[in-house]
Amino acid sequence: MSPTASTADSAFLRIVDVVKDFGGYKAVNNVNLDIAKGEIFALLGSSGCGKTTLLRMLAGFETPTSGRIILNGQDLAGLPPYERPLNMMFQSYALFPHLTVWDNIAFGLQRDGLGRDEVASRVEAMLKLVQLGKFAKRKPHQLSGGQQQRVALARSLAKQPQLLLLDEPLGALDKKLREQTQIELVNIIEQVGVTCVMVTHDQEEAMTMASRIAIMSEGRFLQVGSPSDIYETPQTRFVADFIGNVNLMDGSVSVDEPDHVIIDCADCKHYVGHGITGTQGMPVTVALRPEKIAVTRDKPESEYNAAPGTIEEMSYFGSFTVFHVKLASGQMLKVSMANTERHRDDELTWGDQVWAHWSDAAHVVLTS
Numbered sequence: 001m002s003p004t005a006s007t008a009d010s011a012f013l014r015i016v017d018v019v020k021d022f023g024g025y026k027a028v029n030n031v032n033l034d035i036a037k038g039e040i041f042a043l044l045g046s047s048g049c050g051k052t053t054l055l056r057m058l059a060g061f062e063t064p065t066s067g068r069i070i071l072n073g074q075d076l077a078g079l080p081p082y083e084r085p086l087n088m089m090f091q092s093y094a095l096f097p098h099l100t101v102w103d104n105i106a107f108g109l110q111r112d113g114l115g116r117d118e119v120a121s122r123v124e125a126m127l128k129l130v131q132l133g134k135f136a137k138r139k140p141h142q143l144s145g146g147q148q149q150r151v152a153l154a155r156s157l158a159k160q161p162q163l164l165l166l167d168e169p170l171g172a173l174d175k176k177l178r179e180q181t182q183i184e185l186v187n188i189i190e191q192v193g194v195t196c197v198m199v200t201h202d203q204e205e206a207m208t209m210a211s212r213i214a215i216m217s218e219g220r221f222l223q224v225g226s227p228s229d230i231y232e233t234p235q236t237r238f239v240a241d242f243i244g245n246v247n248l249m250d251g252s253v254s255v256d257e258p259d260h261v262i263i264d265c266a267d268c269k270h271y272v273g274h275g276i277t278g279t280q281g282m283p284v285t286v287a288l289r290p291e292k293i294a295v296t297r298d299k300p301e302s303e304y305n306a307a308p309g310t311i312e313e314m315s316y317f318g319s320f321t322v323f324h325v326k327l328a329s330g331q332m333l334k335v336s337m338a339n340t341e342r343h344r345d346d347e348l349t350w351g352d353q354v355w356a357h358w359s360d361a362a363h364v365v366l367t368s
């Protein structure tokens with residue numbers, strides 16, 4: 001998918017040529033994006049890449065230097081945050097400590113002047129949705145971190161926003177609770193059907209929760225796509241390296257045939273047979289995910305897609321083992337193999353001379 005990822009016909013949220021310039025520094029640099037109704041979309045990138053600034057422009061806390069933000073056909077320019085049909089949930093939750101769970105959820109509805117019965121029915125519906133009915137009379141400090149997070153979500157959804165913005169929604173939770181809460185959060189958001197844009201620097205969180213992800217760097221979108229698109233077919237070295245583990249091998253095209261290319265790297269020759277067009281001599285980088293490589297003692301039959309090396313390190317993770325195989329050039333190849341019966345019988349161990357090998361379809365060839 002292209003970085004602009006246009007789905008114009010079904011776009012519910014449109015971000016068009018948006019720039020945010022802070023005194024000469026473009027924190028967001030000409031971003032374009034269409035998001036469909038009901039999507040959970042993640043802005044993912046390392047610290048300072050501009051993701052929070054983009055989210056804050058959607059919320060109305062920052063004004064774009066140029067460009068437009070259109071939600072459900074309405075241009076949001078000039079609308080203050082409280083007049084936008086959206087709600088933002090912050091990492092800190094910002095629950096009122098002196099109010100009960102019920103009153104925390106009711107607060108915004110009462111402030112908006114909704115009638116008593118309407119407030120009660122919405123709060124009850126939200127408590128049911130986040131499965132906290134029996135905690136309604138508790139104060140935030142009497143809840144676990146995950147429960148507080150669900151109260152914050154209930155409060156954000158009670159006003160029935162058209163768009164829900166989540167800023168590092170699970171950043172305050174420890175790892176185990178975060179993984180469990182990711183799934184709960186997605187279930188709740190999907191039940192309500194609200195369109196959601198979330199900001200995170202945690203790739204697992206983005207992969208687990210979002211239907212599509214934008215990888216951001218220096219204010220720009222490098223790639224937009226589904227989690228599997230981005231993992232399986234990264235378009236640049238940066239994206240391949242940013243998402244998951246990867247082995248990157250630099251080389252150049254030595255054979256360029258209509259149905260395949262051969263790429264020579266320091267330790268091996270890659271035979272790539274899937275829709276690659278190269279020019280002889282062109283410098284490229286081959287990206288190989290660790291789980292697409294196998295390690296065996298025996299030399300494979302083919303001269304391609306295989307490299308000899310020595311097992312320098314092995315880490316057992318129960319269902320799989322990670323090997324670090326040192327190749328002749330000194331490059332360390334990371335290999336992740338499932339611990340099937342057959343593999344355990346091989347009894348590979350530290351210091352063994354082995355062959356790392358992979359299939360013709362395992363490569364991603366990067367030119368930038």
Ligand code: ATP
Pocket residue numbers: 022027045046047048049050051052053054201
């Ligand atoms: P983090 O994950 O650390 O929050 P981020 O990707 O969300 O990072 P932003 O907070 O959007 O990044 O910041 C992007 C860049 O813009 C940073 O270099 C930051 O210093 C700068 N920046 C953000 N807000 C302002 C501001 N109000 N004035 C000047 N520069 C700012």
